[in-house]
Amino acid sequence: xxxxxxxxxxxxxxxxxxxxxxxxxGAVPFILIVMIIGAMALYDFYESxxxxxxxxxxxxxxxS
Numbered sequence: 734x735x736x737x738x739x740x741x742x743x744x745x746x747x748x749x750x751x752x753x754x755x756x757x758x759g760a761v762p763f764i765l766i767v768m769i770i771g772a773m774a775l776y777d778f779y780e781s782x783x784x785x786x787x788x789x790x791x792x793x794x795x796x797s
Contacts (some may be wrong), residue, residue, distance in 0.1 A: 737782055744778050747771075 748771050755767040 736785065740778050740781065744774060747774060 751767045751771065755764045758764075
């Protein structure tokens with residue numbers, strides 16, 4: 734649960750920083766790069782959370 738909260742905080746701070754940077758620079762190629770990298774970071778966070786939940790479920794199933 735702690736990894737979920739800290740990961741979410743990290744993703745939000747990262748996206749806020751690079752989003753603000755992209756807005757201030759205003760160059761279309763940089764904005765596209767930020768959007769792609771942001772989407773990749775969100776996907777990686779989603780996969781990490783999903784994998785952790787699957788591992789927790791497998792551990793809970795083995796204990797029963």
